[in-house]
Amino acid sequence: MDSKYATLFEPIKIGPKTLKNRFYQVPHCIGAGSDKPGFQAAHRSMKAEGGWGGINTEYCSIHPESDDTNRVSARIWDEGDVRNLKAMTDEVHKYGALVGVELWYGGPHAPCLESRQTPRGPSQYASDFETQSYCKEMDLDDIKMVQQFYVDAALRARDAGFDIVYVYGAHAYLPLQFLSPFYNKRTDGYGGSLENRARFWLETLEKVRGAVGSDCAIATRFAVDSLSGQEGIQVEDDGMRFVELADPLVDVWDVNVGVIAEWGEDAGPSRFHRMGHQLPWQRFIKLVSKKPVLGVGRFTDPEKMVEVIRAGQLDIIGAARPSIADPFLPNKIKEGRVDDIRTCIGCNVCISRWEIGGPPMVCTQNATAGEEYRRGWHPEKFEPKKSDDTILVVGAGPSGSECARVLMERGYTVHLVDQADKIGGYVNNVASLPGLGEWGYHRDYRETQLNKLVKKNRDSQIALGAKPLDVDGILGYGADKVVIATGAHWNRDGNSALTHAPIPGINADLPYMVTPEQIFAGSKPIGKRVLILNADPYYMAPSLAHKLAEAGHEVKVATGVDLGRYMHFTLEYPNIRRLFNELNIEIISDVWASRAEEGRIELYDVWGDGHKIQFNGVGQSPRTENRTHKWHEFDTLVLVTGRSSNVSLFRGIKERQSEWASNDIKGVYLIGDALAPKLIADATFDGHRIAREIEEANPQYPQPYRREVAVWGVAHMPGATSEIRYRL
Amino acid sequence: MKILVPVKQVEILDEDFDVQDDGRSIDPDCIEFELNEWDDYSWETALQLMEKHEGTVEAVPMTVGDESADDGLRKCLAKGGERAIRVWDDSVAGSDPIAIARLIAAAAKKEDAQLVLAGTQSTDQAHGQTGIAVAALLGWPHVAVVSALDYSAADGKLTVRRELEGGVEEEIEVALPAVLTIQLGINEPRYASLRGIKQAKTKTVDLLSPADLGVSTDQLGETGSAARVRRMYIPERSKAELITGTPPEQVKRLIEIVNELKGA
Numbered sequence A: 001m002d003s004k005y006a007t008l009f010e011p012i013k014i015g016p017k018t019l020k021n022r023f024y025q026v027p028h029c030i031g032a033g034s035d036k037p038g039f040q041a042a043h044r045s046m047k048a049e050g051g052w053g054g055i056n057t058e059y060c061s062i063h064p065e066s067d068d069t070n071r072v073s074a075r076i077w078d079e080g081d082v083r084n085l086k087a088m089t090d091e092v093h094k095y096g097a098l099v100g101v102e103l104w105y106g107g108p109h110a111p112c113l114e115s116r117q118t119p120r121g122p123s124q125y126a127s128d129f130e131t132q133s134y135c136k137e138m139d140l141d142d143i144k145m146v147q148q149f150y151v152d153a154a155l156r157a158r159d160a161g162f163d164i165v166y167v168y169g170a171h172a173y174l175p176l177q178f179l180s181p182f183y184n185k186r187t188d189g190y191g192g193s194l195e196n197r198a199r200f201w202l203e204t205l206e207k208v209r210g211a212v213g214s215d216c217a218i219a220t221r222f223a224v225d226s227l228s229g230q231e232g233i234q235v236e237d238d239g240m241r242f243v244e245l246a247d248p249l250v251d252v253w254d255v256n257v258g259v260i261a262e263w264g265e266d267a268g269p270s271r272f273h274r275m276g277h278q279l280p281w282q283r284f285i286k287l288v289s290k291k292p293v294l295g296v297g298r299f300t301d302p303e304k305m306v307e308v309i310r311a312g313q314l315d316i317i318g319a320a321r322p323s324i325a326d327p328f329l330p331n332k333i334k335e336g337r338v339d340d341i342r343t344c345i346g347c348n349v350c351i352s353r354w355e356i357g358g359p360p361m362v363c364t365q366n367a368t369a370g371e372e373y374r375r376g377w378h379p380e381k382f383e384p385k386k387s388d389d390t391i392l393v394v395g396a397g398p399s400g401s402e403c404a405r406v407l408m409e410r411g412y413t414v415h416l417v418d419q420a421d422k423i424g425g426y427v428n429n430v431a432s433l434p435g436l437g438e439w440g441y442h443r444d445y446r447e448t449q450l451n452k453l454v455k456k457n458r459d460s461q462i463a464l465g466a467k468p469l470d471v472d473g474i475l476g477y478g479a480d481k482v483v484i485a486t487g488a489h490w491n492r493d494g495n496s497a498l499t500h501a502p503i504p505g506i507n508a509d510l511p512y513m514v515t516p517e518q519i520f521a522g523s524k525p526i527g528k529r530v531l532i533l534n535a536d537p538y539y540m541a542p543s544l545a546h547k548l549a550e551a552g553h554e555v556k557v558a559t560g561v562d563l564g565r566y567m568h569f570t571l572e573y574p575n576i577r578r579l580f581n582e583l584n585i586e587i588i589s590d591v592w593a594s595r596a597e598e599g600r601i602e603l604y605d606v607w608g609d610g611h612k613i614q615f616n617g618v619g620q621s622p623r624t625e626n627r628t629h630k631w632h633e634f635d636t637l638v639l640v641t642g643r644s645s646n647v648s649l650f651r652g653i654k655e656r657q658s659e660w661a662s663n664d665i666k667g668v669y670l671i672g673d674a675l676a677p678k679l680i681a682d683a684t685f686d687g688h689r690i691a692r693e694i695e696e697a698n699p700q701y702p703q704p705y706r707r708e709v710a711v712w713g714v715a716h717m718p719g720a721t722s723e724i725r726y727r728l
Numbered sequence B: 001m002k003i004l005v006p007v008k009q010v011e012i013l014d015e016d017f018d019v020q021d022d023g024r025s026i027d028p029d030c031i032e033f034e035l036n037e038w039d040d041y042s043w044e045t046a047l048q049l050m051e052k053h054e055g056t057v058e059a060v061p062m063t064v065g066d067e068s069a070d071d072g073l074r075k076c077l078a079k080g081g082e083r084a085i086r087v088w089d090d091s092v093a094g095s096d097p098i099a100i101a102r103l104i105a106a107a108a109k110k111e112d113a114q115l116v117l118a119g120t121q122s123t124d125q126a127h128g129q130t131g132i133a134v135a136a137l138l139g140w141p142h143v144a145v146v147s148a149l150d151y152s153a154a155d156g157k158l159t160v161r162r163e164l165e166g167g168v169e170e171e172i173e174v175a176l177p178a179v180l181t182i183q184l185g186i187n188e189p190r191y192a193s194l195r196g197i198k199q200a201k202t203k204t205v206d207l208l209s210p211a212d213l214g215v216s217t218d219q220l221g222e223t224g225s226a227a228r229v230r231r232m233y234i235p236e237r238s239k240a241e242l243i244t245g246t247p248p249e250q251v252k253r254l255i256e257i258v259n260e261l262k263g264a
């Protein structure tokens, strides 16, 4: 190990426990909770294997009154949950890591869609996060009762084998709702002065400490600044004062900033936040606490980690996303393999799955995240190849480069071919958009790994800047298997999800209409007045609007879908909207285009036809005609309408399937955007998946994965049965 | 017409490497071998001539080296050509570029080649001598650092271009037999296909000894070489400094350094 990183590997005591190093996976959701114990145990223990000294659950509900359905939390409501979570603590302990549980009561932020219970809070209000969900104002009995929920949950947590027990008060969950005047309007002993507002939290800590403090370290997660000025908590005021009050009751502080309604200021997307972006607030805590302080900030660079600890800003490096993108980050630092780190790109696609509510977490960089248990994928270890087949991968974008990388890891002879001079494909364009430079780490990781791997096999080759392969070239290439990863392109004729047909007059060959690719290539001049026609729900239109407005164009976005809808899920939405305001970008919502000409486009309100449906016979619309059409002027029209796969090569080979055998070709497969346009995360997954399953009878189609479902006939609640029984 | 293309496996050093105890070479554990970059271009030149004059031009890659050098020859054969030549026995070890050129010149004669296309230089040693020495030994005309080339089968002449300083180009006509050294960028070397790589494994590499070529051992190795490596070492590096502190502190330090360098 490089001695300059030694600081990061120094053990540190937290209460009755010792953390073996300074790498600490803070609580983060994965979609496992307590109901998918295999997923939970495998995902967390993978990080323990990769060297993280501390590992946590996601937020863990202490009672059915805190039910976040459809978002997936862990739960520690009963013995069944204890049993399931114990699978995780046992696995993590095998690697000598400490394991923590983040005891959570949400108040009205948890809408209780499954449990149908009513959340309680310090006062009555509607959640600023789940705006349809209200809480009941607690009376003194309620306070005692809810505090007892924490204690009971802490006891169950101890039994489940947890070393660290949290009272979770970040992201404006219950303890912080008491502390913050934004929520707490009480006039009794639990409201008003800081001491009163802190009382609920302090008492809860005291009770939990009394119950399990000799066996477990007591942690609290505290958002030390709500980033809303006087309305909430400000670090130099209530923030530091609360830390002083609670310091004797906690063994370790886990500090961050922000509230759940805008938690993108905590889990900062790289579009807006650099590494260590919370330090300006976090650094105050060590000034008043005698206890170890840990904090997050997308810490991926060991130099920065050392600097932060040396400067006395934090004692322990907390990480969610860096640990998802690279579960082996600590070991790679320890082994001097810093260039092998799969650096988190800060896209927040991991978070999007939690925000959507339900689906398991995925990661753009690490295709194995979430697949540890169900597909048996280890991020650093690979099944050796099962044949001597040679494989040609056409296209070195996210999907093709990942496929080639994994095939090479498995020992296959691989040729990766691309016309471009650089690995990365579409990512090279995307990373040139404003604020998305760090997305280039996706390419960099694969580039570094491929360049290392190709040296291990004399017959493997990375052919960049290569002559485009045609069908004959592929048939005669001499590969046993061919993987086509030729990507996708933006539609040039206005075709979109909204009409599934070209728009009359739209044609990207015209000098005043451009696709995103043409903007990237800089192949056409862009006029002063830009109109972006958008039917894409993610970042392309907002990013191009940002880019062009910054370059001095007057930008309007006419959109037929919710502009940047997916950016709500990646937590980029609030700040991109603020940026739009700053740049005077105008949004024309709920419109689509009927036709376009040089200099103008005709838009109509998508809800402009009649609201009543009526059967009017064949050839007649069931609604009255839409008469909302209006012309809008532009100098350049930008077409972000939809995407289509680049499939001509695949189709050409498929047409000549009869010649495959005589050319010794066993199969030709399609992955990534070439199969269907998709997120970079999913394209990467495609490439990874087919590389892991290349020797299956037809690797085009995935093998079934192991599912974790509640199985009929097995019950875990005391006295429960699997028989159907009615209360009559 | 037969073209002989001498190629070389060059040493690629690991990021961290050590000089051997003898102080004259690099620890072989820190070295990987790769085909010299220039040779990709000379071999591509030969392949293009062979394709353009199908049936009348034959190209043969050759190398002077031990068994491990076969890799480089097979890399060439994966792109085209039918056979290759490797020259070696223990007496060759320690040869300087001139001694190596003796073997190449002898091979050119034995093969009855009319054209030798060498790389301008090798990435590891960068002598830039071998090709020119071959021409001198054969008594053939030579043109160095060739950036374009045209061959007319009818009159057996080559028209070649060289880039000179300041954007000036020189065009030269040479009669065969001749030796050219080829510059990077003369063409876009092709990539081998998997089929080519598989086929290359079954193509012949003729192993010849210096005796087979009529070169006596006193013309080779350290005894046959005029140049000898006396010392290999890593020059002292000027030191780098990480400037830390607040921006004003950093600026202060920066100004100090600039002044130090200016001698102020």
Ligand SMILES: Cc1cc2nc3c(=O)[nH]c(=O)nc-3n(C[C@H](O)[C@H](O)[C@H](O)COP(=O)(O)O)c2cc1C
Pocket (backbone or CB within 6 Å): A026, A027, A028, A029, A030, A058, A059, A102, A170, A171, A221, A256, A266, A267, A268, A296, A297, A298, A299, A318, A319, A320, A321, A322, A350, A351, A354, A361
């Ligand atoms: C997928 C995901 C889920 C998260 N879920 C939780 C959670 O359950 N509880 C919590 O306190 N923080 C949660 N967070 C926030 C992280 O703990 C952390 O504060 C934030 O991601 C910033 O750290 P990072 O920059 O290291 O990612 C989550 C973060 C991610 C990426």
Ligand code: SF4
Pocket (backbone or CB within 6 Å): A320, A321, A322, A324, A325, A343, A344, A345, A346, A347, A348, A349, A350, A351, A362, A363, A364, A365, A366
């Ligand atoms: S999905 Fe994106 S933000 Fe999340 S861990 Fe992976 S790379 Fe980082």
